[in-house]
Amino acid sequence: MKLYGYFRSSAAYRVRIALNLKGLAYEQVAVNLVNGEQRGEDNLDRHPQGLVPTLETEDGTRLTQSLAICEYLDERYLETPLLPADAEGRARVRALAQMIACEIHPLNNLKVLKYLTGDLGLGEDAKLAWYRHWIRDGFEALEVMLASSPATGTFCHGDAPTLADACLIPQVFNARRFECDLSDYPTLRRIAEHCDTLEAFQQAAPSVQPDAR
């Protein structure tokens, strides 16, 4: 399999975690988001949105959207499931993943930050305030969801990593990169620290990717 991604892309980072958790081999191809390679013809051909990641499967099928890719991997490669076995548990893990992927990350990705500073002419302070506002809005709710539920374990759901952790860790990484204060989210931090001890997460980290700079 071939993963077209970028070392600092949250969405690509999620897929790397999923692939690593499942022990699947993959080749990485870098699409440099800062140089605008995502809008180049090659990338648009494989990803009409001009984004990353794209996963090319062994038969050449190209898959987009990180959560859809993770679900595909989970259906095709049954070992080390990324979702629990029960329907309620699966709904909870998907909801936690979507709280990040549909509520926090979309507001803070590169193209949105560019619109704020470009089209809207915001300064660096207003951009950072925007970024931190949506992290706080999402992390506060996540902390409540996780701290108040008996389903939370050493990971977001029970004692094995799931799709929810594969979304949480890249979002925590990015929050730290933008120097967000995480002191109000002890459960998130505890889970993140635990994930950091696992090789699957360590080897998915932006700093150790081939295109890291």
Added chain:
Amino acid sequence: MKLYGYFRSSAAYRVRIALNLKGLAYEQVAVNLVNGEQRGEDNLDRHPQGLVPTLETEDGTRLTQSLAICEYLDERYLETPLLPADAEGRARVRALAQMIACEIHPLNNLKVLKYLTGDLGLGEDAKLAWYRHWIRDGFEALEVMLASSPATGTFCHGDAPTLADACLIPQVFNARRFECDLSDYPTLRRIAEHCDTLEAFQQAAPSVQPDAR
């Protein structure tokens, strides 16, 4: 089952379509987003993010996040599947759904528009330009995805409605509400027109909900 929603919420609209497609009975409880009822204690208790929808199942389990709810319904009620049978088809439908739910809708929902006009002090024109920018950004890519793929049929995927259509129709409804020009998206419009002929979609429309005003 009980659906806590709001007539004009895209996310609640998606779940109504899914419930209707599956022929499932449900009671609706309105949470008035304009009056701020979503931030009230009752709603925060059932949905820590202070959002809608929440689906309360027959055993009292409360589920949040519209796509997670739809997947749950699809797993629990097998009749009229919302996802295709093959893994590649499922990945495609989920990707189309997520292009809307993770890329377009999060940028244009009520709390974001409020931040733009409140915290950032933008005027009505700049707010509308923001709204239409993200509709265009997402719909252009969706149109390419749909128009270029042999997997597209009378619906987003083949000739039966799926989760992708349950996401597309509310987004088209909202785009029209904000008077976005949809002339460049003939495939989206064709699919939307076809969905509009089906009772499951008609009965999920905002205008016919009990709390519509």
